[in-house]
Amino acid sequence: MAKRAWWLVVLNLLIPGSAQVLAGNRRLGRFGLGATLVAWALTVILLATWMLARTLVYSVVTSSPVLLIGEAVLVFYAVLWIVLTLDTLRLARLIATPPSARRFVAGFAVVMLLVTAGTSGYGAYLAGVARGALDGIFSSGQGYAAPIDGRYNVLLLGGDAGPDRTGLRPDSISVVSIDATTGKSTVIGVPRNMQRVPFVKGSPLYKPYPNGYDCGVNCLISFLYTYGEEHPSLYPAAAAHGSSPGIEAMRDAVEGTLGITLQYYVLIDMKGFSDLIDALGGVTIDVTERLPINGGQAPDGTPINVQGWIEPGVQKMNGYTALWYARSRHSTSDYDRMARQRQVQAAILAQFSPATVLTKFQAVANAGKQVVKTDIPQLMLGRFVDLADKARTHKLTQLELVPPTIDEIHPDFAEIRSLVKSALKGATPTSTPTP
Numbered sequence: 001m002a003k004r005a006w007w008l009v010v011l012n013l014l015i016p017g018s019a020q021v022l023a024g025n026r027r028l029g030r031f032g033l034g035a036t037l038v039a040w041a042l043t044v045i046l047l048a049t050w051m052l053a054r055t056l057v058y059s060v061v062t063s064s065p066v067l068l069i070g071e072a073v074l075v076f077y078a079v080l081w082i083v084l085t086l087d088t089l090r091l092a093r094l095i096a097t098p099p100s101a102r103r104f105v106a107g108f109a110v111v112m113l114l115v116t117a118g119t120s121g122y123g124a125y126l127a128g129v130a131r132g133a134l135d136g137i138f139s140s141g142q143g144y145a146a147p148i149d150g151r152y153n154v155l156l157l158g159g160d161a162g163p164d165r166t167g168l169r170p171d172s173i174s175v176v177s178i179d180a181t182t183g184k185s186t187v188i189g190v191p192r193n194m195q196r197v198p199f200v201k202g203s204p205l206y207k208p209y210p211n212g213y214d215c216g217v218n219c220l221i222s223f224l225y226t227y228g229e230e231h232p233s234l235y236p237a238a239a240a241h242g243s244s245p246g247i248e249a250m251r252d253a254v255e256g257t258l259g260i261t262l263q264y265y266v267l268i269d270m271k272g273f274s275d276l277i278d279a280l281g282g283v284t285i286d287v288t289e290r291l292p293i294n295g296g297q298a299p300d301g302t303p304i305n306v307q308g309w310i311e312p313g314v315q316k317m318n319g320y321t322a323l324w325y326a327r328s329r330h331s332t333s334d335y336d337r338m339a340r341q342r343q344v345q346a347a348i349l350a351q352f353s354p355a356t357v358l359t360k361f362q363a364v365a366n367a368g369k370q371v372v373k374t375d376i377p378q379l380m381l382g383r384f385v386d387l388a389d390k391a392r393t394h395k396l397t398q399l400e401l402v403p404p405t406i407d408e409i410h411p412d413f414a415e416i417r418s419l420v421k422s423a424l425k426g427a428t429p430t431s432t433p434t435p
Helices: 002-014 018-023 026-052 054-061 064-092 099-137 223-230 245-258 270-279 319-327 334-351 354-359 361-368 378-391 413-424
Strands: 151-159 170-179 185-190 264-269 283-287 291-293 308-310 313-317 371-374 397-400
Touching: 002 018, 002 064, 002 099, 018 026, 018 064, 026 054, 026 064, 054 064, 054 378, 064 099, 099 361, 151 245, 151 270, 170 245, 170 334, 185 245, 185 334, 185 413, 223 245, 245 264, 245 413, 264 270, 270 319, 270 361, 283 319, 283 334, 291 319, 308 319, 313 319, 319 334, 334 397, 397 413
Parallel strands: 151 264, 185 397
Antiparallel strands: 151 170, 170 185, 264 371, 283 313, 291 308
């Protein structure tokens, strides 16, 4: 009886349903065997597709309808394994086995039940979390966008909508340009205080500002977000496309400045930035100078109301510290801050692998909901996940449009477009932040 019990329990683990076919309800056994064969076939297909067409797998697992189906399938298998295991223990007739074997057989069956049904149930839970995050962040109504000149260009806006501010202010303006084949990426930093930015013909802002954004005094590019929000009639279809008038005004300004087309945008608030780094377990940064956390400066340059300091040296930063490292500008310039922001971006790209994201998936998904807006459709996620994986194998190149190469008050836009063109072709950018 002990041998019989062991055989049934092991068969239930290796080939669910076989125990019932041999010694119990054959109808239930055939159903279990059929479900097992289907699971094996799906696993083989998934592995083969992963080796031959990885992008397709990424596209499948980042689709809300597919995740919903996967969630239901995983719940089904979890319930099926529970039913088959309990029925197998009944068939094993543990009461008739020697006491010395009874505990081991029952314990083994329970542990394997936790491994199989527990794994399936947890997978269903993760699928539900992923589906909620995808539906809350990404658009489902837009189609596939082809690369332009072999690249995807994404406008990245860092919004700072703190309690001491009215509305949202895009304090960080970047463009991430990604080679559609290799994933090699270039980040182009646009100073928020760049003035007199031009607009391409066809932009709603070209008619009022044919010679560039000239509002009189201090016509900063970052002010165009507020301008667009205050003139929604300029972009009446923005909301229908998952955007807003302010974002579209920023997109038109950056396109006119750089001379490239931006297929998508991502707008992230500072809180989301901090939460994402915490969710990923922190980020390691080589700090080159002492920087204040919060606070300001007196007229004589003395720091006031500083809550702490980020000291020089290699540091493992949590989200709060990394946020202040990226945004602190007291005792330094806006251009230094831009360089630190790119440093943090590069560190995130280099240090966090898909395995890291997977092990902290729930926290990452919750932090991802802090993304204020994006028009990247779910249909494109598989493509971008694949490119992000490839991008990690390349060094992230950077181009900062700052002095002394670029005068932010009277920019030479022809020179800017030449620098951008060279950077995207693989040449080493010549514009670097001033120390």
